[in-house]
Amino acid sequence: MHSINDAAGKILSSRQTVALTGAGISTSSGIPDFRGNNGLWKTYNPSIYAHINTFRSDPALVWELAFMLHDLAASTAPNEAHVALAGMERSGLLQGIITQNIDSLHQRAGSRNVINYHGTVDSAECTFCRIGEPVRRAALPVCSICGRTMKPGFTLFGEPVPPSAYLEARNLASYSDVFMVIGTSAVVQPAADLPFIARENGAFIIEMNSEETGLTNYITGCFIKGPVEQTLPLLVNKLNRRN
Numbered sequence: 001m002h003s004i005n006d007a008a009g010k011i012l013s014s015r016q017t018v019a020l021t022g023a024g025i026s027t028s029s030g031i032p033d034f035r036g037n038n039g040l041w042k043t044y045n046p047s048i049y050a051h052i053n054t055f056r057s058d059p060a061l062v063w064e065l066a067f068m069l070h071d072l073a074a075s076t077a078p079n080e081a082h083v084a085l086a087g088m089e090r091s092g093l094l095q096g097i098i099t100q101n102i103d104s105l106h107q108r109a110g111s112r113n114v115i116n117y118h119g120t121v122d123s124a125e126c127t128f129c130r131i132g133e134p135v136r137r138a139a140l141p142v143c144s145i146c147g148r149t150m151k152p153g154f155t156l157f158g159e160p161v162p163p164s165a166y167l168e169a170r171n172l173a174s175y176s177d178v179f180m181v182i183g184t185s186a187v188v189q190p191a192a193d194l195p196f197i198a199r200e201n202g203a204f205i206i207e208m209n210s211e212e213t214g215l216t217n218y219i220t221g222c223f224i225k226g227p228v229e230q231t232l233p234l235l236v237n238k239l240n241r242r243n
């Protein structure tokens, strides 16, 4: 079963539907896949600019990348795929989004229950006091309590996923009846575990990607091929007609 009709039927009979999103949902908003051929990691070597060890030795270098990502996200807007998911949540057909993206475009599209699995570019945090605050585009952000240089609010290489996001995401996945994998090949750990946790707990997997992934012929129950900014609005149309 590989059609939008089938996916809509599963979602309409589900009590808890959860979406895991990745780079593919934001590319048409103008945010390149970091890992792609024209990806940011070709310009900014992540083992230098995005590594926790660099933050410890030369935080200005990491903030150079963080300010660039902050400005990039601020210059873009949510696309039809983000809007479609926000609409599903408002209609009671989507209970949560787990996103690997750090661009906050789900929130800007109106989604409310969003787990930022890798943090966001909008915030800075003190690794000592654990306080967070919005990124202000100035000199290096300094903690107002202890005076230390704050860290960008997204997960750097060599760092674990924020523990609260990790636990909340596993919970959402394990209690879902339908688990949607959208715009991601879900190969980066530990997010890669989430579709399998959902499947092991009985969820039906709907995958929406422009190309097949390692999940497609393995645990995916319904594969909808195509750019998600086109396929997600089609799915929402179907849902609205049958809801």
Ligand SMILES: [Zn+2]
Binding pocket: 126, 127, 128, 129, 130, 143, 144, 145, 146, 147, 148
């Ligand atoms: Zn502090």
